[in-house]
Amino acid sequence: MQRRVFLGTLAAGAAALGRRSAAEETKEKIRLGLIGCGWYGLVDTEAAFKAGGVEVVGICDVDNAHLLAASERIRDGQGLSPRAFKDYRELLDLPGLQAVVIATPPHWHALPVIEACKRGKDVYCEKPLAYDVREGRAMVEAARASGRVVQIGFQRRHSEAIRQAKAYIAEGRAGKIVSVAAHIHYPAQLEDPTPVDPPATLDWDLWCGPAPKLPYSRQVGHFNWRTEEAYGNGHLVDWGIHWIDAIRNVLGLGMPRSVQSAGGLYRLKGRITTPDVLTAHFEFEPCPVTWTHRIFGQAEVSPETSNGMFFYGEKETIFLNDERYVVYPTAPGPQLSPPTGTGEHRTVEAKNDQQTEHVKEWLEAVRTRGKVSCPPEEAYRSTAAVQLAMIALKAGGRVDWDADKEQVRDNPKAAALLKREYRAPWVHPWKG
Numbered sequence: 471m472q473r474r475v476f477l478g479t480l481a482a483g484a485a486a487l488g489r490r491s492a493a494e495e496t497k498e499k500i501r502l503g504l505i506g507c508g509w510y511g512l513v514d515t516e517a518a519f520k521a522g523g524v525e526v527v528g529i530c531d532v533d534n535a536h537l538l539a540a541s542e543r544i545r546d547g548q549g550l551s552p553r554a555f556k557d558y559r560e561l562l563d564l565p566g567l568q569a570v571v572i573a574t575p576p577h578w579h580a581l582p583v584i585e586a587c588k589r590g591k592d593v594y595c596e597k598p599l600a601y602d603v604r605e606g607r608a609m610v611e612a613a614r615a616s617g618r619v620v621q622i623g624f625q626r627r628h629s630e631a632i633r634q635a636k637a638y639i640a641e642g643r644a645g646k647i648v649s650v651a652a653h654i655h656y657p658a659q660l661e662d663p664t665p666v667d668p669p670a671t672l673d674w675d676l677w678c679g680p681a682p683k684l685p686y687s688r689q690v691g692h693f694n695w696r697t698e699e700a701y702g703n704g705h706l707v708d709w710g711i712h713w714i715d716a717i718r719n720v721l722g723l724g725m726p727r728s729v730q731s732a733g734g735l736y737r738l739k740g741r742i743t744t745p746d747v748l749t750a751h752f753e754f755e756p757c758p759v760t761w762t763h764r765i766f767g768q769a770e771v772s773p774e775t776s777n778g779m780f781f782y783g784e785k786e787t788i789f790l791n792d793e794r795y796v797v798y799p800t801a802p803g804p805q806l807s808p809p810t811g812t813g814e815h816r817t818v819e820a821k822n823d824q825q826t827e828h829v830k831e832w833l834e835a836v837r838t839r840g841k842v843s844c845p846p847e848e849a850y851r852s853t854a855a856v857q858l859a860m861i862a863l864k865a866g867g868r869v870d871w872d873a874d875k876e877q878v879r880d881n882p883k884a885a886a887l888l889k890r891e892y893r894a895p896w897v898h899p900w901k902g
């Protein structure tokens with residue numbers, strides 16, 4: 471995001487607000503805090519400013535450099551400097567604070583979300599819901615018990631293309647959907663994995679928090695934690711989860727009853743610690759969903775379909791991403807060899823600002839105590855599904871899931887991976 475664009479957005483918002491008195495506006499504004507001031511924390515903040523009616527009163531980060539940069543951007547935009555904190559618990563003590571945006575790495579989602587709910591703050595937390603399955607369940611329970619408005623950052627719940635494709639499929643025009651395949655094939659961003667001293671501005675011990683404290687390198691630090699097993703847990707959990715959530719949303723799916731995974735490090739061994747090649751097969755009711763990724767080499771030979779989902783219906787195949795859907799009719803009659811299809815297809819373009827709409831829905835729900843489209847329970851299912859795929863990879867290739875008991879069937883090794891021990895002094899929130 472360009473600084474100019476960010477400030478331009480704020481200026482436009484401020485102009486629109488000029489019609490009412492400053493006192494009225496201050497009274498009505500939602501007083502926000504931001505925990506995690508890296509890339510996406512500022513994207514979410516920009517979306518909140520675009521949606522309007524907010525004032526960022528406090529920000530928190532464990533890297534002073536990120537804190538300073540975010541503080542300047544927010545001050546330039548809203549005219550007021552937010553208070554800055556290193557410890558999220560101190561931010562949550564800020565008088566008048568109503569709601570928080572949490573955009574820390576996944577291992578730092580559970581504790582701040584639960585603490586914010588306990589202290590009566592509404593929450594927008596980035597995806598994935600949590601680092602492990604049991605954290606996710608504890609977050610669902612804490613949010614429910616608190617009665618707070620909690621939205622999880624699966625902004626594709628507001629993609630216009632996905633909304634339209636969902637309606638199209640629900641009308642039965644593609645016929646019954648028999649299977650779904652989602653994928654991404656593009657190279658990962660790689661940094662030097664050699665351990666070095668962390669930047670002087672960064673409290674690496676606090677950044678690691680409840681997760682294992684690995685030696686710092688640029689490959690496991692800011693942004694690049696995604697492909698580190700101990701923090702981001704790989705491309706399916708980081709990116710693929712968006713498509714798994716979208717497929718669940720389009721078809722109204724619950725949890726898979728089994729997940730099988732195969733893959734590993736074939737090209738990037740020694741550079742990252744999560745699969746550079748992965749196939750995961752999810753047995754959802756009523757149809758299977760497969761995920762594949764390859765994060766090395768050429769981006770894709772067919773870029774228009776290199777990142778998205780194929781819904782294979784009895785009458786039509788639909789390719790979907792967050793900007794368009796493409797309908798390919800199935801050739802009539804039995805297709806033996808070769809199955810060529812008709813070549814005919816129809817594209818529906820539908821691009822919108824899904825990020826702003828997702829944040830705006832949350833802000834409106836904060837004002838009206840209304841509902842959001844991705845509450846923790848929904849995010850829990852999408853997150854647990856991909857977490858089970860990563861568990862399957864380590865525990866014999868397959869996990870069977872009892873959704874009623876929320877237990878793995880007949881695989882103690884997999885069951886043990888539903889919860890990761892926290893590094894002291896942090897205490898895992900799941901008490902089951």
Ligand SMILES: NC(=O)c1ccc[n+]([C@@H]2O[C@H](COP(=O)([O-])OP(=O)(O)OC[C@H]3O[C@@H](n4cnc5c(N)ncnc54)[C@H](O)[C@@H]3O)[C@@H](O)[C@H]2O)c1
Pocket residue numbers: 505506507508509510511530531532533536556558573574575576578596597598623624625676677678679691692693694708
């Ligand atoms: N919805 C989306 O499309 C989307 C896109 C990108 C990232 N994300 C999500 O946003 C979150 C952040 O990702 P990012 O790319 O901005 O990462 P990032 O590394 O750029 O930023 C994370 C920030 O959190 C800070 N942080 C770490 N521990 C903290 C703590 N205990 N208290 C306060 N701050 C702490 C880091 O110092 C850093 O500034 C992740 O959950 C990621 O999955 C979502």
